[in-house]
Amino acid sequence: MADTVTDAVTDAAANLKLNAAPADKADNAPKLQFDEETQKWYSKGELKKILAKRAKKAANKDKPSSTGAEAPPKKPAKTEDTPLDPEAMFKQGFLNEVYNERPVKPVMTRFPPEPNGFLHIGHSKAIAVNFGFAKYHGGHCILRFDDTNPEAEEEIYFTAIEDMVRWLGFEPYKITYSSDNFSKLYEMAEKLITLEKAYVCHCDDEEIKLQRGGEKGSSPRYRCKHAEQTVEHNLREFQRMKDGAYRPREAFLRMKQDITSGNPQNWDLAAYRVLDKAHHRTGDEWKIYPTYDFTHCLCDSFEGITHSLCTTEFYLSRESYEWLNGQLVEWQPIQREYGRLSISGGILSKRKLKELVEKKIVRGWDDPRLFTLIGVKRRGVPPGAILEFVNELGVTTTNSIIQASRFEQTIRRYLERTVPRLMLVLDPVPVIIEDAGELDGTEIDVPFSTKNTEMGSHKIKFTKTIYIDRSDFREVDSKDYFRLAPGKTVGLLYAPFPIKATSLTKDEATGQITEIRAVFDRETKKPKTYIQWVGTDGRNAEVRLYNSLFLSDNPASAEGGYLNDINPESEVVYPNALIESGIEEVKRRAPWPEAAGEDKLGKGGPESVRFQGLRVAYFALDSDSTDDKIILNRIVSLKEDVKKAN
Ligand SMILES: Nc1ncnc2c1ncn2[C@@H]1O[C@H](COP(=O)(O)OP(=O)(O)OP(=O)(O)O)[C@@H](O)[C@H]1O
Numbered sequence: 001m002a003d004t005v006t007d008a009v010t011d012a013a014a015n016l017k018l019n020a021a022p023a024d025k026a027d028n029a030p031k032l033q034f035d036e037e038t039q040k041w042y043s044k045g046e047l048k049k050i051l052a053k054r055a056k057k058a059a060n061k062d063k064p065s066s067t068g069a070e071a072p073p074k075k076p077a078k079t080e081d082t083p084l085d086p087e088a089m090f091k092q093g094f095l096n097e098v099y100n101e102r103p104v105k106p107v108m109t110r111f112p113p114e115p116n117g118f119l120h121i122g123h124s125k126a127i128a129v130n131f132g133f134a135k136y137h138g139g140h141c142i143l144r145f146d147d148t149n150p151e152a153e154e155e156i157y158f159t160a161i162e163d164m165v166r167w168l169g170f171e172p173y174k175i176t177y178s179s180d181n182f183s184k185l186y187e188m189a190e191k192l193i194t195l196e197k198a199y200v201c202h203c204d205d206e207e208i209k210l211q212r213g214g215e216k217g218s219s220p221r222y223r224c225k226h227a228e229q230t231v232e233h234n235l236r237e238f239q240r241m242k243d244g245a246y247r248p249r250e251a252f253l254r255m256k257q258d259i260t261s262g263n264p265q266n267w268d269l270a271a272y273r274v275l276d277k278a279h280h281r282t283g284d285e286w287k288i289y290p291t292y293d294f295t296h297c298l299c300d301s302f303e304g305i306t307h308s309l310c311t312t313e314f315y316l317s318r319e320s321y322e323w324l325n326g327q328l329v330e331w332q333p334i335q336r337e338y339g340r341l342s343i344s345g346g347i348l349s350k351r352k353l354k355e356l357v358e359k360k361i362v363r364g365w366d367d368p369r370l371f372t373l374i375g376v377k378r379r380g381v382p383p384g385a386i387l388e389f390v391n392e393l394g395v396t397t398t399n400s401i402i403q404a405s406r407f408e409q410t411i412r413r414y415l416e417r418t419v420p421r422l423m424l425v426l427d428p429v430p431v432i433i434e435d436a437g438e439l440d441g442t443e444i445d446v447p448f449s450t451k452n453t454e455m456g457s458h459k460i461k462f463t464k465t466i467y468i469d470r471s472d473f474r475e476v477d478s479k480d481y482f483r484l485a486p487g488k489t490v491g492l493l494y495a496p497f498p499i500k501a502t503s504l505t506k507d508e509a510t511g512q513i514t515e516i517r518a519v520f521d522r523e524t525k526k527p528k529t530y531i532q533w534v535g536t537d538g539r540n541a542e543v544r545l546y547n548s549l550f551l552s553d554n555p556a557s558a559e560g561g562y563l564n565d566i567n568p569e570s571e572v573v574y575p576n577a578l579i580e581s582g583i584e585e586v587k588r589r590a591p592w593p594e595a596a597g598e599d600k601l602g603k604g605g606p607e608s609v610r611f612q613g614l615r616v617a618y619f620a621l622d623s624d625s626t627d628d629k630i631i632l633n634r635i636v637s638l639k640e641d642v643k644k645a646n
């Protein structure tokens with residue numbers, strides 16, 4: 001959480017904030033339920049009706065037909081390839097209710113990251129919620145850098161954050177900084193003092209803790225003597241804080257709220273603290289900085305925010321948010337809270353990510369195994385798939401920890417309908433087709449997709465020597481094996497005839513097969529299996545297959561810590577893979593798909609060169625690629641991988 005100041009006042013409040021479940025809120029929220037069949041969210045009542053209808057249909061299906069004639073085969077229910085209404089999350093459920101609470105136009109929202117790290121997958125939900133909500137209601141969303149804590153913020157994060165917002169396809173209405181308002185906020189603090197609602201306090205952490213009810217909140221809460229100071233005294237002291245008369249922690253400005261309240265967010269929170277740190281935008285101008293609790297609500301009001309949407313750990317803060325704005329400003333935004341999104345088996349904590357990067361366990365902050373947005377992007381996940389994922393999950397007040405496999409399923413489905421197909425061989429072994437004859441060097445026209453003809457086609461060469469994957473050949477055949485083996489026939493995708501293996505050569509030293517000889521099998525019209533291949537016009541490629549970075553689902557609590565939980569197979573590299581020549585056209589025509597933020601940037605980055613490697617997986621070009629070297633990342637495996645046992 002941003003801006004949690006070092007002061008015990010805010011620390012304690014923040015802890016309580018995190019621990020307190022917004023139970024009553026959650027109970028009131030409309031609960032949506034997920035229907036596996038349609039992959040959509042419905043209200044409880046709606047789903048009940050749908051299930052009843054489905055059960056009736058199923059029962060009728062089993063009844064013998066009255067005419068005795070067989071009913072024509074029904075088209076399978078469209079589940080996999082029918083994407084959910086992209087606006088579903090705004091039309092129903094929590095966000096719809098929030099809008100109805102204040103159905104104003106134009107809607108004004110903000111996405112307020114603290115520039116203290118790279119965004120992660122959870123932030124994509126915050127971006128989709130804030131930018132999407134405004135867009136859906138014909139309003140605007142501001143990208144506001146919540147930069148009130150110079151101790152944690154760095155310049156590089158500003159551009160990285162902005163890039164990610166745009167990459168996801170959103171255009172900030174304005175880019176603002178909380179620090180734009182430092183002078184105005186200072187005046188507001190003076191006004192609060194004048195209203196006798198703030199005082200300069202000099203207590204240390206220990207004292208503050210006692211004032212707030214001690215260790216377990218068991219002793220009575222009370223105010224310190226500083227709360228009795230006059231307005232003039234407080235104004236003078238606050239000015240002295242500003243002028244640098246105090247070192248950090250020697251003085252801070254506290255709001256005078258309601259210490260009898262049950263909500264710790266009302267227990268005289270810190271509004272300003274002294275920090276001995278230059279700010280990246282205001283330099284040495286300020287010795288004091290406003291806290292999150294003081295800044296956020298006021299900036300929301302200054303910017304005319306209508307709906308301030310944040311995550312549920314701010315539920316208790318809603319009261320202090322409303323209290324402070326109520327004291328100082330006219331325009332009152334409403335704050336509403338939705339559940340955080342995390343992915344199981346991943347790490348999102350900045351400190352832990354930093355350790356993984358510094359210890360070189362991963363390739364950097366953008367390592368394709370990380371759930372940072374730059375990592376997910378480098379892996380090749382399209383921005384549209386991320387938005388689809390968030391939309392499918394829906395927005396409620398419940399925090400959700402989603403299995404990585406669920407995320408991958410959405411990505412797979414998205415890629416299935418949007419990217420071209422190419423033939424790629426991970427671990428090539430040459431096959432020499434002895435009777436290739438005049439077919440050697442012939443051009444074959446290959447469609448980029450068999451489902452979507454609009455993707456067009458490209459030409460590849462069929463050559464006497466082709467390369468197949470080592471895993472598609474077995475020296476010892478068996479009945480239930482349908483790929484290539486001595487004396488056995490297999491189909492070659494798009495090739496004129498199937499081939500039958502006749503002999504093989506091995507490396508004496510390693511026992512590895514170095515060459516397979518084969519002939520066309522012109523008799524077999526329908527071979528049981530077709531395999532992919534690459535001719536001599538293919539390109540060399542390094543392929544990096546990514547798996548989960550951690551072995552367990554919850555690396556943070558793994559025995560020996562998360563560093564002890566690293567999956568040794570999280571990156572498997574095939575340095576000598578081959579990709580068919582069609583990759584050149586796929587590269588030229590990127591981004592695939594031409595969607596969301598990527599086309600707005602002109603050409604997408606290397607990661608927008610996406611394709612399905614037939615029978616292998618979905619891939620994207622890695623940013624380490626050069627004009628001479630193709631490096632591919634596996635985005636996700638194919639569903640078919642599981643079945644590929646024949
Ligand atoms: N996992 C998440 N799911 C949904 N929204 C999130 C998530 N993490 C942060 N946000 C929201 O994104 C916005 C900007 O967040 P900011 O970077 O300041 O948050 P943070 O809580 O410090 O993130 P971090 O998880 O990196 O500590 C906030 O409104 C915050 O509530």
Ligand SMILES: NC(=O)CC[C@H](N)C(=O)O
Binds near residue numbers: 146292296311
């Ligand atoms: N209200 C909010 O959305 C909180 C934003 C703030 N930058 C934080 O996460 O701490």
